[in-house]
Amino acid sequence: MSSDLRPPTSGNDEVLVKVEGVSKKFCRSLKKSLFYGVQDILSDLNPFGNQKSGAREQRSEGRDQRAEGHPSSAADLRPGEFWAVNDVSFELRRGECLGLIGRNGAGKTTLLKMLNGLIKPDAGSITMRGRVGALIALGAGFNPILTGRENIYVNGSVLGLTKREIDEKLQDIIDFADIGDFIDSPVQSYSSGMQVRLGFAVATAMEPDVLLLDEVLAVGDAAFRNKCYRRVVSLRKKAAVIFVSHSMEQISRVCDHVLTMSGGRAAYFGAVAEGILRYDQLNDESEQAIESFLSVQPPITSFSANLPSTRLSIWEPLEIKIHIKSACALANFQVRIYFYNISNGFAAECRFEAKNQEIDLSSGESLWSITLESVPLKSGMYWLSINLIDSHGDLLVWCYKQHAIQVTGGYQGSSADCLLQLKEWKQLPDKWIVRNT
């Protein structure tokens, strides 16, 4: 990864997190993994041993090797091992927020655990400055039998707060958790949402310099999620934040740049929009076994649709050419086109009555050109479903996800799929302002 990908910073040069060529290996087989664990412990106990020097020497040989993309060679792996995190580097300053995204098993949590010092990297180094707060799991250390109030003290000191600090923040924490009289009941009587509220309230009370968040905003009700989100944004001003989430909406709301991970490697590091695009691409690549079919009912005997291009700029018209064969003439039918996003949600749809367009389907072959004015969707991949429905509501043609288009040019970070276009924005004369006196 070259440093020119780094987004411009706000001028604050206080680097709080520095990650240099960090790698970590894991093993899929439990028996082997435990045995390797014993080996690792023994090699750590022997400071003059050279079991790990292979990886280190390679690293010290210089950056040229890393640039080639084979920094952690297979030779370093024992049988059954793989790189869970492979040669990841980045820097983070105070006030910055890095979104860590990637598919399940991409190495996000492992990286976070290394940053938090829970596990050791197998290669590279991590430098952390200041107090580190981590919300890798909320409510770790809660004892079910003790009351919420008692647990605040325990959990607070686990996170590194002194009794005085907790005393000072107690009311704050209780207010934020907002669980009412339950605060003096045993935690085992809490709903899972309440436990999360309390855990988040305690964990964010510590005002860290570096804050690590692992998918913690995915829980709780919408109101509490918003409250958490505001708390994170306010913590962000004083801290460097690393935020793991599968919600691209949250990522684009909170983060100023992203690290997209794939198979342990950094697939992209930089601006949020491109990072999310890269993440979407990674998701597309895995969607090999996508469900897709074409079903045709009589009187229709054959149907094929054709898109001139698989890429479309956001405000560009989309033309679809349709070649259709019918056994008899058909009037009064409807064409529906659906756009599905990556997560299989409906992004957009349109319906046209044939008779309104003065189209009749005659017996035999026909060729149509259907043009949509534009596809105002946020950048990404969309699957098309083209349906033809007769006046009884029967599905004569169902062409499901046979076509995909890549919409480009829109703002990727947007939360909604559909982007509305501005018609005009102008200043009106001052005299039009109605003043209530």
Next chain:
Amino acid sequence: MELPVRVYSPESPLRHPGQLLREMFRDLLASRELAWRLFVRDTSAQYRQSILGYVWAFIPPLVASLPFIFLNAQGVVAIKDTSIPYAAYAMIGTIIWQVFVDALNSPIKTVTSAKSMLTRINFPREAILLAGLGQVIFNFLIRLVLLVGVFAWFKITPPATAWLFPFGILSLIMIGFMFGVLLTPLGLLYNDVQQLIPIGAMFLMFLTPVLYPQPEGGLAGWVAQWNPLTPLVTTTRDWLTLGATNHLPGFLIVSGVASALLFLGWVIYRLALPHIIARIGN
């Protein structure tokens, strides 16, 4: 204000022993408050969901000694004359022994139950051990009531050396804790260790003069003589009941070696935990 800096790298911390030592003692200091919280948490939770409550602290030494008191009284086993009534002798022995067993069990038990915390939060790892140590001492203090009861019942007057008794107890806690801490890394990876500890402790009790005075001569005498626990158990009991003890040199040597090994166990524990957490995952 200068921010604290932490560097994580694959290098063995033993390459910088000075730094390792500084970190160890810094963390030990930093863990006091957390250890106290965890201790209070565990102790108050331990007996909150229980009917018998603190009585449970009395039960293990009683259960261990009562059969022997019974068998000896029935003449099934013949234990040679003890300086005080055998029932008192056996109960004092098992109370002393139980503190060793508690200390032996404590590290692996507390660290295992803190697994979910260890794999998610970075806090001074010493806190868990200290909290466990606190519980060992706390449970012993409860058993002290039983001990006082035994002395009152059998009308035994403790000798002048009784004030040394706490040192004997501390030494037993140290050696038990030492074994416990040394076994913890392996015990976290493999359950076998946890299966082995109670069996081993039971086995060890019969080889140690807990329920019988130290045999002289023969294989039993040889085993008792070379068993490092003999001087600790005997000296502690002698201080409390006899006054004079002839095991003091052994006591001092074993205590010294145990404290050195305990320190080694602490170093290994620190080095091993990140590797263990990586292996046991969530």
